Amino acid sequence: EAQVTQNPRYLITVTGKKLTVTCSQNMNHEYMSWYRQDPGLGLRQIYYSMNVEVTDKGDVPEGYKVSRKEKRNFPLILESPSPNQTSLYFCASSSGQDSYNEQFFGPGTRLTVL
Amino acid sequence: QKEVEQNSGPLSVPEGAIASLNCTYSDRGSQSFFWYRQYSGKSPELIMFIYSNGDKEDGRFTAQLNKASQYVSLLIRDSQPSDSATYLCAVESGTASKLTFGTGTRLQVTL
Numbered sequence: 001e002a003q004v005t006q007n008p009r010y011l012i013t014v015t016g017k018k019l020t021v022t023c024s025q026n027m028n029h030e031y032m033s034w035y036r037q038d039p040g041l042g043l044r045q046i047y048y049s050m051n052v053e054v055t056d057k058g059d060v061p062e063g064y065k066v067s068r069k070e071k072r073n074f075p076l077i078l079e080s081p082s083p084n085q086t087s088l089y090f091c092a093s094s095s096g097q098d099s100y101n102e103q104f105f106g107p108g109t110r111l112t113v114l
Numbered sequence: 115q116k117e118v119e120q121n122s123g124p125l126s127v128p129e130g131a132i133a134s135l136n137c138t139y140s141d142r143g144s145q146s147f148f149w150y151r152q153y154s155g156k157s158p159e160l161i162m163f164i165y166s167n168g169d170k171e172d173g174r175f176t177a178q179l180n181k182a183s184q185y186v187s188l189l190i191r192d193s194q195p196s197d198s199a200t201y202l203c204a205v206e207s208g209t210a211s212k213l214t215f216g217t218g219t220r221l222q223v224t225l
Contacts, residue, residue, distance in 0.1 A: 090157055090158070102163065
């Protein structure tokens with residue numbers, strides 16, 4: 001089954017404790033993105049990647065890191081989480097090769113930083 | 115800052131009526147436009163895309179694009195209670211992975 005998976009689905013942590021949210025897709029997509037979703041602010045792009053070892057900042061990159069060492073994986077790293085990073089996070093992937101660019105979203109990770 | 119604006123709603127329509135959802139965008143260079151549906155607690159799913167001026171129909175859904183007015187809309191005919199969700203407008207500018215989303219319009223279809 002074609003899908004984007006994220007782990008963990010739920011996470012409660014404390015300020016300053018480094019964490020990684022994993023994202024994996026099995027569709028051989030070149031493009032991958034991370035978004036956060038907050039009430040009243042909608043979905044905002046954190047980082048995106050156009051291929052292995054190619055990443056770029058989205059609209060709200062501060063406090064986050066990403067890496068793309070393999071095509072299928074695109075982990076999101078919070079080196080020192082803060083309460084304002086409490087949010088719902090989505091990973092997405094797309095092929096980027098069609099005439100349109102459908103993004104397939106993972107199930108989401110709800111993060112709470114105390 | 116590229117912006118995508120939507121009325122947050124809720125937009126309430128009776129079952130069987132037409133729901134009209136609207137979206138405006140600020141970047142004139144935008145090339146592709148998407149409507150995603152998001153049920154509460156779930157991830158967004160694509161329902162329509164459009165990149166040429168005019169109308170595009172797919173079943174009960176019609177997307178309308180007017181690039182001169184920087185306006186894109188989604189019409190849902192014969193609205194069903196299962197259409198109750200938040201509808202997100204997304205605009206692609208430049209790279210294929212760079213989408214800007216609106217805040218979404220919550221649609222309620224009443225019995």
